[in-house]
Amino acid sequence: MPVSFMMTVGHHFEEKIVTFGDEDSNEDHHHPGQSVTQHCRSYIFxxxxxxxxxxxxxxxxGDTRGLIQDDINMQHILSFITNLSHLNAICILLKPNESRLNIVLRSYFDRLLKFLGENARHNIIFCFTNTRATFFAPGDTAPLLKKMILSCPIKDIPFDKSNTFCFDSESFRYLVAVRSGIEFDQYQKNEYQQSWTISVTESDRLLQYFCGSTLKPYLQNEWRSVEHAQFRIIKLHKYEFAAQVDADNEYSLKARYRTGHRS
Structure with missing residues (x-):
């Protein structure tokens, strides 16, 4: 997966684009504000x-291309997960310094939960990125998130230390920047090393949560919602149509063979 970000360096704060990894058509780093990830993709570790x-x-x-693009993205996500037998966790990624949660996030969060059904509450995880500035805590976003959760159609969604994880990617960016020849002073090195240590500890806690006994697989036959039923019906129609096309093609080939055989 490619990485690209901008840093200011030197006494005159020259802008430098730092990149790492091979180009990937599914990752767009050239249009700030647009979703970097273009389509759903799974990675196995x-x-x-x-x-x-x-x-x-x-x-x-919250794509800068507008609500139509957000709706396209959401439709794609729902269509993608409909092909899965189950979900173990639903990770909601947030930043800790939001002054308000925009209406787009709230509306699509509600839609996702309505699609999955009320039992999805047990599999929701909140992950906060860029949390070094907020002492590896949810920061100003926490009270806003609590308010949003209370207004959700699905009640009793947990939001506490057990299902909340705080990371920071600055230490990773530091390593990529060093690889690109950017120099840092000792104070910065110490800060990034500390950030790396805390983020690794939090990542281990997340993996233990994934693999532990707390999370149970949320099977697709438990996703009880009208929209999920609509996706399943559309999927069945596609299979039936494909099967009919295959049958017609097979019949056509047989007919041609018989015609050729008689002649």
Whole structure:
């Protein structure tokens, strides 16, 4: 997965674009404000020798291309997960310094939960990024998120330390920047090393939560909603149509064979 970000360096704050990884048509780093991830894609990571975790990277909400693009992204996400047998966790990524949660996030969060059904509450996880500035805590976003959760159609969604995880990617950016030849002073190095240590600890806690006994697989046959039923019906129609096309093609081939055989 490619990475691209801008840094200011030197006494005159020259702008430098730092990149890492190969170009990927599914990752658009050239249009700030638009979702970087263009389509859902799954990544499988081995955990030990007996466990594999599949992470599904999805397009983000609040795309600068407007509500139509957000709706396209949401439709794509719902269509993608309908092909899965179950979900173990639904990770909601947020930043800790939001002054308000925009209406787009709130509306699509509600739509996702309505699609999955009320039992999805047990599998929701909140992940906060860029949390070094808020001492690895949810920061100003926490009270806003609590208010949003209370207004959700699905009640009793947990939001506490057990299902909330706080990370910071600055230490990773630091390593990528060093690889690109950017120099840092000792104070900055110490700060990034501390950030790395805390983020690794939090990542381990997240993996333990994934693999522990708390989370139960949320099977697709438990996703009881009208929109999910509509997706299933559309999917069945597509299969039936494909099967009919295959049958027609097979009949056509047989007819041609018979005609050729008689002649």
């Amino acid at each position: 081995p955990i030990g020798t007996r466990t594999k975790i599949r992470f599904i990277d999805t397009p983000g909400m």
